[in-house]
Amino acid sequence: MTETADVVVIGGGINGACAAYHLAKKGVKKVVVLEKDFLAAGSTGRCGAGVRAQWGAEMNVRLAKAAIEQYEKADEELDYAPGIEFKQRGYLLVAYTEKQVDQFKKNVALQNSLGVPSRFVSPDEAKRIVPHLSTEGLMGATFCPKDGHINPFKATDAFARAAKRLGAEIRLRTEVTGIKVSGGRVIGVETTRGDIFAPVVVNVAGPWSQEVAAMAGVDIPTYSQRHQILVTEPVNPSLQGPMVMSFHHSLYCQQTPHGSFIMGIGDPHEPTGHDVGHSWQFLEEMAKKVCRMLPILRNVRVVRQWSGSYNMSPDAHPIIGRAPNVEGFYMAVGFSGHGFMLAPIVGQILSELITDEQPVIPVDKLGLERFATGELNVEPSVV
């Protein structure tokens, strides 16, 4: 028996769940999401759980603002009783050099022009927002109260359940092993549980984006890199409102609504590929840095460390759109560590592209073509 679908979505992370939801909501009849493990088992469930609209590039600000607006309404719109745990208490981005101060002021002007209510704050005001923040060397900060924390497992579950109610199918423990292409267009996928024929296939495979694209004969310049992270025991949940993020120290640290602190550091020497192991070096480096910046955390215990992959693109912007050489093959990949926070709007844009509608935010600049023409995007504010 031959199985057919209208759209096959490869990847059961937040982007797969959001794409399935928006496609089903548009009335696409048979949407099948294929996930090789369980929902959010890859990069989504390993991420830092932060969402921010405080970006330095217009595209990222616009996408993130729209995504946050969807997350704000998600519990209600998706009728998700457990709640996605959106703690909207802001991000405090801290600056330690003149150059950063200048960049942050430019970023705020851009963000404000796009309707994001961020502002530049003095070290004193930063300390009022996060009283346990060390102001040593601090030259200023920016703060946006709309940014915050969301539980990635529950957010994925919320979109996936809503997609299912609208008729989408989500198949776990089903791995895509091949993509069928004929005459320059995609015709279906091969999986560990049989073939599915479909005129549209979407690559939202996160860390495996490059391998999945290669199955369709599409060469994309993404690669995956390990990022480590840890979580502490829960303590008084009202200790820290916003996420604190320092590009200078490549560090972020936030308190979840449950009371635990989640923190990570970026390290350019981390291995590339699919290594999601962990190291004691990270534990030491993280502890040293965070105890200096947020000294109150000295007495809080680490309970767990893990890692996940950033799926990197050469300009730290996602690649969104149709593959130029394969009809029907779409992708939203290479989020460079920011896939979770953009997913709801990306899912909507994918559904619009697939149903031949004008996307709510034009994403021509995010197409794969940019790497051939050299018209890259630039994002100055990345950990």
Add this chain to the structure above:
Amino acid sequence: MKKVAGEALGEMDALEESTIICRCEDVTLKEIRDLIRQGYTSIDEIKRLLRAGMGPCQGRTCRNLIAQEIAKHTGIPISEVTPGRFRPPTRPVKLGVIAAGAEGGEADD
């Protein structure tokens, strides 16, 4: 004879559904059974959605009990229930202790 918690499959049947299975995170048997009935049939999925096993003891008590519930519901032998991932450190450690050790100094306590 001393019994390991939930050693015999039958034992769980006698428990009230309000029984706390994960003591660190206050997760009840009912919450776990509800998720299993909805198709979340691995320890990793249940851990992520309910926080069972995410507390300071890292699942030392609840992990086996959840595995039993999964086995009972799905009919697969408990030995074949995917055990879920174990993550370091083995015991909770204060960030200040790690930082002091890394800097070559003594911890405060």
